[in-house]
Amino acid sequence: MQNQIDTLRQLNYELIKNLGLFRQRAGLSFGQRHTLYHINAHQGLSIQELAELLQVDHSTMSRNVKKLMQADLVEHFRTMPTKGVR
Numbered sequence: 001m002q003n004q005i006d007t008l009r010q011l012n013y014e015l016i017k018n019l020g021l022f023r024q025r026a027g028l029s030f031g032q033r034h035t036l037y038h039i040n041a042h043q044g045l046s047i048q049e050l051a052e053l054l055q056v057d058h059s060t061m062s063r064n065v066k067k068l069m070q071a072d073l074v075e076h077f078r079t080m081p082t083k084g085v086r
Contacts, residue, residue, distance in 0.1 A: 010055070027071075031056075035064050039074055 013034065028036070038053060039045070045053065051061035068074045 028068075032064050032068060035061070036068060036073060039065075039068075 035050065035054065038050060042050075042053065047061050047065055048058055050065070051058045054061065065074060065076070069076055
């Protein structure tokens with residue numbers, strides 16, 4: 001059942017992204033808003049874990065999180081031995 005939910009979630013994400021729905025709402029891209037949603041839902045994830053969850057490259061996730069940090073929408077914190085965002 002979880003595989004079907006994950007597949008549906010991924011297909012929904014791709015559909016919204018490809019149709020350009022919700023583009024630049026509140027000054028944020030869909031990907032940035034999607035990232036914010038998952039940061040809130042899964043607090044404490046590292047950037048790598050978040051990238052894996054959203055199926056994007058680490059560098060893409062790092063750029064998105066950096067922009068969200070610059071907008072004061074997320075905070076970066078360091079724990080031992082991994083880093084995370086919240």
